[in-house]
Amino acid sequence: MGRLEQPHPHPSPPLEREGGKSGDARKLQPRLHPSPPLEEEGEKPRILLAPMEGFADDVLRDVLTRIGGYDWCVCAFIRISGNVLPRRAFFNACPELQHGSRTAAGTPVRVQLMGCDPALLAANAARLAGMAPAGIDLNFGCPAPLVNEHGGGAALLDDPERMHCIAAAVRQVVPQGMPYSAKMRLGVSDPGRAVECAQALAAGGVDELVVHGRTRDDFYRPPARYAWIARVREAVDVPVIANGEIWNPADAARCRAETGCADLMLGRGAAADPFLARRLRGEAVPGWEEGMAPALAQFWNVVRRKVLPCHAPGRLKQWLGTLRHAWPQAEMLHRQIRPLRRPQDIDAVLRAMGVRLEWA
Incomplete structure (x- = not known):
């Protein structure tokens, strides 16, 4: 995922003052969209915290996971190019590796790798696997121009065959039982190859897919294209996790209904409202x-x-x-x-x- 853009003001929760009057700022409260929590529909979906490069570091992950509601989270990508990184590079990118790959609240942290060379990614994944991460994740979604100029991130969505080669090469070094996932967008400029890309990753051996409902060129502009996430989910035999434009419980309910995905990954919405995951679970949250x-x-x-x-x-x-x-x-x-x-x-x-x- 690329650097965090400020949330678009339209989808975020409008604000109101208690009693409708100005005054003590501490009495101001967010107005939340009423919507039944996901659990009321009979399922216990997983809620995951997205990687947000340049924003969600270990400090913010610690804060958000202490507040609670997340099943696991992913650190911002580690860029792989040219060599096998020393252990300290992985520790610097994901300090939680020194504490069982968990935040202080006990939430597992998967480590995300990004690059375009299958053999080099596999070599780095092998070193990382020896450090006992809570899981290994691959980045096929970062829209940042500098990353894409070097063939990484979302640029790979024009090359499903290479995506398959990367997934298969890394699969060979990920130990049995260690979670192995990938995060992708719908395409570079249009979503026409989204299903092909997802099938390439599934065939390459990833255990599950997170699909951000935008193309690279969409960047973070709304709306998220939930219908395309649904097409991906129907086309692969691994679990698909929906991501994009989830700011409140109403958004989550709509995303789940339109994609058919039980599991959700929260990004900018979680940063804007740290209690969002708990709201989605129907929990009472403090002011x-x-x-x-x-x-x-x-x-x-x-x-x-x-x-x-x-x-x-x-x-x-x-x-x-x-x-x-x-x-x-x-x-x-x-x-x-x-x-x-x-x-x-x-x-x-x-x-x-x-x-x-x-x-x-």
């Missing part, structure tokens, strides 16, 4: 003060420890820029923090909004 503010504090506390002071503010602004589409308090925080450059100045704003910091 800003009880839920989102502590999650934001956890994120900032870790960023303050791990990231250089000159870069830490940017990390928080990036997430707030996404959260503001579902949480009005985040919109207010984003406006106040946006001009600030020093972490200590941001600390003061967060405290004023009721966010408890470790050093407060």
Whole structure:
């Protein structure tokens, strides 16, 4: 998956104030689309957290999986080109490998590889397999121009035969019992070869497919083409997981109905509303003060420890820029923090909004 784009304002939940009046920002609440949870339809579908390169690193994965609702997640892609990477490269990309390939909440983390050379990908997958990841995933969906110029990511969707060669080569080195998946888009410029690509991966030996309902050239523009995901699901004999434009329970219900897929992968919708997976499971979720503010504090506390002071503010602004589409308090925080450059100045704003910091 390419770098995170800001969610389109149309599909994200509209916002409202309690009582319909302006006032204390902490009383602002997101207005959620009413929809029955997926479990009420009689199934217990898996809900997965998508890889989001440049955004969903181990810090955000930790926050989101502590909130809960995810069966497993995937780290952002590791680009394979030219050589077999040292072990430290895999640890840097997926720090959870040093902790049983799980987040602190116990959620399994699969490691995603991206490249276009079957033999080289297999050699790196063999090294990775020796590090006991929770699973190995292949990237055939990143739309980033730089990646595609080098033949990786979604560019491979024009070459189903190479996709098959990659899947088959990696299959040979993935140990029996280790989950092996792939994530793909519908095509480069049109979805005409989506079924062929999916069949190539299934024939190559992947255990399951995540299908993002857009082409590469669609980038992240809505809508997601759920009818094409349904065609893929009907054409392969491995489980298909639907991905794309799931911002709220109503979107999830529509995606499931139109694709026929029980399992869903959440990307930008999860970043905008960290409680989305729990909402889809029909769980009661807390509001800003009880839920989102502590999650934001956890994120900032870790960023303050791990990231250089000159870069830490940017990390928080990036997430707030996404959260503001579902949480009005985040919109207010984003406006106040946006001009600030020093972490200590941001600390003061967060405290004023009721966010408890470790050093407060």
